[in-house]
Amino acid sequence: MERLLTVLLLLASSSMLMAADSYEPPRLANGLPDFNGVWQVLNTANYNLEAHGAQAAMAFREGPVVPVPAKEVVAIGAVGSVPAGLGVVQGGAIPYKRRALAQRDRNRSDWLASDPEIKCYLPGVPRANYMDFGFEIAHNSDALLFSYEYAGAVRNIHLSDPGPAPLDSWMGQSWLGWDGDTMVIETTGFNGQTWLDRSGNYHSDKLKVIERFTLTSAHTMHYEATLEDPTVYTRPWTISMPIYKRVAPDDRLMQFNCVEFVEELMYGHLRKNPLQ
Amino acid sequence: MKTLSLIFLAFILPLSATAQDWETPRMPWGDPDLQGSWNSSTLTGLERFDGIEELVVSEEEARRLELIDAGLQGEIDDFPAGDLPVGEVVGGYNSFWFERGNSLLRVRGEPRTSIIIEPENGRIPYTITGWSKYWLTMLKTQKRNNPEEQLLGDRCVVGFGSTGGPPMLPVLYNNNYQFVQTPGQVKILVEMNHAIRTIRLDGERLPEQIRPWLGDSIGHWEGDTLVVETTQFHPQQSLRGAIKHQLYVGLNSKVTERFTRIGEQEIVYEFTVEDDNIYRRPWRGELTFRPSDGQIYEYACHEGNYGLSGMLAGEREQGVGGLRWIYGLITNMPEEVSHKQLSNSRFDN
Numbered sequence: 001m002e003r004l005l006t007v008l009l010l011l012a013s014s015s016m017l018m019a020a021d022s023y024e025p026p027r028l029a030n031g032l033p034d035f036n037g038v039w040q041v042l043n044t045a046n047y048n049l050e051a052h053g054a055q056a057a058m059a060f061r062e063g064p065v066v067p068v069p070a071k072e073v074v075a076i077g078a079v080g081s082v083p084a085g086l087g088v089v090q091g092g093a094i095p096y097k098r099r100a101l102a103q104r105d106r107n108r109s110d111w112l113a114s115d116p117e118i119k120c121y122l123p124g125v126p127r128a129n130y131m132d133f134g135f136e137i138a139h140n141s142d143a144l145l146f147s148y149e150y151a152g153a154v155r156n157i158h159l160s161d162p163g164p165a166p167l168d169s170w171m172g173q174s175w176l177g178w179d180g181d182t183m184v185i186e187t188t189g190f191n192g193q194t195w196l197d198r199s200g201n202y203h204s205d206k207l208k209v210i211e212r213f214t215l216t217s218a219h220t221m222h223y224e225a226t227l228e229d230p231t232v233y234t235r236p237w238t239i240s241m242p243i244y245k246r247v248a249p250d251d252r253l254m255q256f257n258c259v260e261f262v263e264e265l266m267y268g269h270l271r272k273n274p275l276q
Numbered sequence: 277m278k279t280l281s282l283i284f285l286a287f288i289l290p291l292s293a294t295a296q297d298w299e300t301p302r303m304p305w306g307d308p309d310l311q312g313s314w315n316s317s318t319l320t321g322l323e324r325f326d327g328i329e330e331l332v333v334s335e336e337e338a339r340r341l342e343l344i345d346a347g348l349q350g351e352i353d354d355f356p357a358g359d360l361p362v363g364e365v366v367g368g369y370n371s372f373w374f375e376r377g378n379s380l381l382r383v384r385g386e387p388r389t390s391i392i393i394e395p396e397n398g399r400i401p402y403t404i405t406g407w408s409k410y411w412l413t414m415l416k417t418q419k420r421n422n423p424e425e426q427l428l429g430d431r432c433v434v435g436f437g438s439t440g441g442p443p444m445l446p447v448l449y450n451n452n453y454q455f456v457q458t459p460g461q462v463k464i465l466v467e468m469n470h471a472i473r474t475i476r477l478d479g480e481r482l483p484e485q486i487r488p489w490l491g492d493s494i495g496h497w498e499g500d501t502l503v504v505e506t507t508q509f510h511p512q513q514s515l516r517g518a519i520k521h522q523l524y525v526g527l528n529s530k531v532t533e534r535f536t537r538i539g540e541q542e543i544v545y546e547f548t549v550e551d552d553n554i555y556r557r558p559w560r561g562e563l564t565f566r567p568s569d570g571q572i573y574e575y576a577c578h579e580g581n582y583g584l585s586g587m588l589a590g591e592r593e594q595g596v597g598g599l600r601w602i603y604g605l606i607t608n609m610p611e612e613v614s615h616k617q618l619s620n621s622r623f624d625n
Contacts, residue, residue, distance in 0.1 A: 029304030
């Protein structure tokens with residue numbers, strides 16, 4: 001079954017690439033493909049990059065028959081449950097080293113306290129691209145700026161190799177190269193505190209991400225990201241997915257400054273009169 | 277002083293002549309090109325320095341003031357020896373953290389003693405209502421009762437003071453802005469708290485129930501000048517407190533900004549703030565943006581915000597009903613925004 005899935009996935013991705021070959025994208029004044037617009041995925045990768053069935057919640061406790069939602073999340077019922085997904089990892093599973101896999105499992109069982117998304121921390125790369133929010137690419141001959149609705153995260157992308165990042169950061173340091181009409185962005189300089197999804201999949205500060213963005217139609221692009229991190233994975237591995245252009249008239253990125261939304265969670269106990 | 281102004285005109289005229297010779301670069305689709313990283317650091321404050329009446333001073337006077345300021349640097353770094361006192365204000369940054377430039381603001385070559393150009397006295401013309409709102413909100417920050425009442429910079433919601441604005445005003449550090457243009461919009465990445473302002477050209481306002489941080493900005497070109505009107509401010513963005521400036525912008529205030537690139541190295545930034553309820557009259561200011569080297573780096577504030585929990589926890593540690601804030605009020609109010617070596621009265625001699 002797994003083999004069949006792999007073959008299907010390979011077929012799907014090669015047909016997509018063929019489509020990309022025949023599609024003539026809109027171009028900037030300098031002849032490069034024009035990626036301007038608001039983009040968003042339609043998948044459940046932010047819940048779990050790997051294949052997963054639907055489940056009651058992200059956080060569980062032992063129940064008398066089966067595990068039940070943790071008490072912190074039980075009140076939101078079906079709104080807090082998880083939709084299924086086929087997974088976006090090429091080959092099916094993330095090739096963790098043995099100890100790293102154990103860490104991933106600890107992350108997963110300690111999700112409420114550990115997922116940086118819960119505290120509205122900057123999402124890192126590639127996670128920012130497949131959250132439940134749009135992101136906007138502002139692109140011209142002299143600038144490339146990715147802005148994300150979630151947490152107002154930003155990637156200010158260098159147009160040539162700037163050398164090693166001067167400091168570690170949440171969103172890393174990115175620079176743009178081109179492979180034909182494919183935008184290739186290499187990102188390093190991470191601080192190792194971001195995750196890859198809500199299921200505890202993670203990386204270290206040694207992560208290097210190579211992303212490939214290829215316009216495949218007026219409304220779609222093919223996205224791939226290869227993650228190299230010798231401290232956590234046995235080999236580089238790749239996720240791939242389509243990303244869709246939002247086409248509603250006058251559509252735009254809205255503001256989701258969640259810092260204010262987590263103040264009760266993070267500082268509520270320090271109020272003069274904490275709420276009961 | 278009139279003679280001085282005349283001497284000044286002699287200096288300015290050739291400058292503006294050069295400015296006119298300069299041709300505004302354009303984006304491929306024809307809009308004037310404001311792109312790049314820009315910086316607005318300056319020693320000049322929003323409001324007029326105490327003891328100085330004129331908006332514009334001579335180069336000689338400007339250098340004298342700049343030297344006085346440089347002389348205060350040592351005092352800023354002069355921390356008392358030994359353990360810091362318990363339960364008292366222990367000071368904040370040393371000058372290592374500052375990036376406020378070494379010179380007074382110069383707009384079209386003129387040295388300025390305040391960013392505000394109108395009213396003539398260089399002060400925000402609050403109404404009694406505006407003035408009371410400013411102080412009541414500021415007082416609440418000092419009581420440390422709730423996170424929502426602290427300054428926006430301390431909360432890491434947006435940057436300190438009015439760095440993201442509008443009006444976008446220089447603070448103690450991180451006064452960098454990156455402009456990126458696409459057909460139909462101008463984006464300004466504000467370094468402090470990686471805030472993005474999206475200015476939609478000839479766009480329609482957001483529905484009135486949506487009030488974003490930094491407001492809702494709509495722009496248009498008047499010749500080569502980008503004109504931006506901003507309304508619908510977030511209800512918690514009224515108090516803009518920073519060491520470099522403090523102001524209150526009403527929920528329903530309207531800010532109009534004008535960006536004009538007058539040379540390779542210079543964007544003139546003009547703004548007007550209007551609100552009949554908060555101000556006796558509209559007030560105006562001017563600033564200069566100059567090129568900043570390189571790209572803007574990440575400013576992650578919330579992710580390492582030990583300060584806010586420290587401020588709230590410290591207050592709780594002093595016990596319910598702690599009266600430290602009254603002490604603070606008398607001695608050093610408000611402590612986050614006061615810094616005697618940087619106050620407007622430091623040139624008052």
